[in-house]
Amino acid sequence: MSTQILSRRHFLKSSALVGGGVVVAVTLPGCSFDGELPIDAADTALVPNAFLQITPDNKIVFYCPADEMGQGIRTGLATVIGEELDCHPSNMAVEAAGSHEDYNNPEFGLQLTGGSSAVRVFYEPLRQVGADTRALILAAAARDLGIPAARLSTDNGHVIAGDKSYPYGDFVATAATLDVPTETPVKDASAFKYIGTHFARIDAEAKATGTASFGIDIDLPDMVYAVVLRSPVAGAKAVRFDDEAARRQPGVQTILPISSGIAVVADSYWQANQAAKKLTVEWEDVALTAVDSTRVRADLSAALDADDGVEAASEGDFEAGLAAAANTQSAEYFAPFLAHAPMEPVNATLRIEGDRADLWTGVQVVGAAQGLLERLTGLPRENIRVHNQYLGGGFGRRATLTHVVEVTEIAMATGKPVQVLWSREDDLRHGVYRPASLMRLEAGIDADGKVTAWQAQRAGGNVTPETLENALPALLPSMPEGLLGGLHGAVEFIFGNWAVDHPSVEGLHETYSMPTHTITHTTVDHGLPLTFWRSVGHSYSGFAVESMMDELAVSAGLDPVALRLKNLEDKPRMRRVVQRAGELMAAMEVPEGHHLGFASHSSFFTDVAEIAEVSVTDGKIRVHKVTCVVDCGTAVNPDTVRAQLEGGVMFALTATLYGEIDLDRGAVVQSNFHDYPILRMDEAPAIEIEIIDSGTAPTGIGEPGVPPLAPAVANAVFRATGQRLRELPLRLA
């Protein structure tokens, strides 16, 4: 049986997009769907725009344009629109938006959830939609009641006229005949009823009772289940396979080669999974087959030794700055490949019936999923619906759509509704990874601690070109393969040779004012698929920069907080955060044998400082407590801000203590939670959070808690042991 169907480069990898990181800030023509709104509504309901539906019985539905992956965005954006619509967020039914250009992330021009951007970019637009819709309801009420709108007010989904209260739903019939007002003035912050107030997450009850629906929970009549056996080495295709034994397993319906491997289709997931173990497959060798972790590390070192990186940023005269320094330091920091390991393994369920297709999954790129289905099935875009479910964790992983390609190929081949489900082993071994990074820093400070010279060189893979390459087939469903190939090549060449992919170097100097800095980049790509991972470049740059700041402070005998403040003179927001964190740190009562480490880092327009309280016993690092100070502008839901920082700290602590994806002959070594450990409750630190509200518009919160944690812990470990650990995960000598 021949297994080579389509080249991986142009097909299997037709996947992807983003997970964090400021990405593709371009609007690609034809990349989003502008047909009928994907909203099911009765004729009697009011659908004034893509975001709201109000029924005569006053059910108010909010179609949330960002995907809920745990970050609390359904609650957050319901709060934003509910504030102006004047409806308590808990009284709205919040549903995932389907695919439509009206739901595009205004900054990216694509329907994607990532880059800690959703509250920031939808804050103004959704307030406007809420205010305009409320004005529409008031205008309709004025007509129906014969009372001037100026004498009406609203409260929680009701129009108030004197001592009478009428549900919004009473006025939808009239409202449907009126033009929707535009540019209605929005509230002053002092009048906010819901923004800035604590209340329960709107999905908490469903998630506490097991009734929240995730992609994996979709169960269609006559559905079959598919498990795919993929090459241990990314990109290698099957040369031949033997499915004799597997076919004889109970429940097996068919076994077929698809672009990503060999698919086993059975009556149940368990049967498909068991049968797949009986397959024997011979895979081709690819360039990556020759790569192991030692080689990656050596190649990164050699790239930095060559000292011919592309300049990413440069100001001032580095050599002169160094000469003027009272104290200089240079050091090399390393961060490995990492997997996202979201708790819910990726999965997709597809039903193709006649000329219609319905996809149930949980992805960060709903529009791209629809575009991909259009490309693969040839069905008209308006006949393809994507029903996005709750995402069982995202972190960047669910912006890649390999599973959607798989389910489509299998559904087309079998003619049946299919669910493709990845195992944890599939997730860790066939995923898309945070690139390994080697960073060399050299810096000088004057006697006061002011940085006079700063140089950072980074070597490693890039996430944007690969993401873009993966995304193009989905975003441009009608562009022919040949043209796409040309585009891919161009993108790769550009980022490999002369442009610097911003996420590769982000965070290497921007937190501070460093008038003299040079940032360079060398692309080293071994062919392991890469993508955005919670906080992207900041996840390693924060470690390097904040470790170096600590090394400078220690070598010069300066207080680490004072040193940072010295270099924040024209960054008032971060200055206040560091100042406050410094006060908290100074007041801490540290138990005998415990030590504190400090780090601060700006990412996604948010400023965070973290203090880690650490002890080291018998060579084991234990983090007892983490104190965070954050300024993310207006905290729409302060409790969600706290939850995201708590989660960010835990996510980062896993990477700090354990996270490592190794390669052996090109294959990922780790396979499940025994060798890719995730922090557990008995190792989880206490967390204290202080929110400084500078009153500016909201900025990111899903990712900014991650970058300062590793260096805060490493800096504390140095104080505990005298060992300066410059590699992640932290390992004591």
Place this chain on the structure above:
Amino acid sequence: MIEFMLNGEQVTFNGDPETPLLWVIRDSFKLKGSKFGCGAGLCGACTMHLDGTAMKTCVLPIAAVAGKTVTTIEGLGTPDSMHPLQQAWVEHNVPQCGYCQSGQIMTAAALLAANPDAAEADIDTAMAGNICRCGCYPRIKGAIQSVASNTLGYDAMAEEVAS
């Protein structure tokens, strides 16, 4: 044919006796609240109660369940009639992505049924088998402690009696 009690009802399963309980519950009985996270007994997403004890069901063959009593998250409480821990989960805004939470709650419920006054160390030990990738641990612990220290009106054995 394997017979067992599922959330208070007698049920039978006719498939492969090696099938793990998790998949029997999810795919044959269509109760989707219990989750698949690792398939290797390492994460706790699939936790149910077997005769009142928290068990990882992704590695528990259905044959071992014959004649026993299984309680899933659906049997513990419903949105209309939540178990005290489920209420505490809502009050503490515990869930983020939510995927691990059925398993967390089932482990916690078994712990408190056996040890209503569980101390922090007991909670740490009991919950160490349940991973939360979103890092909800401080809230999970806080929610459990709120029920452990406030047992007023909480009949920890109620669910098993109902089963």
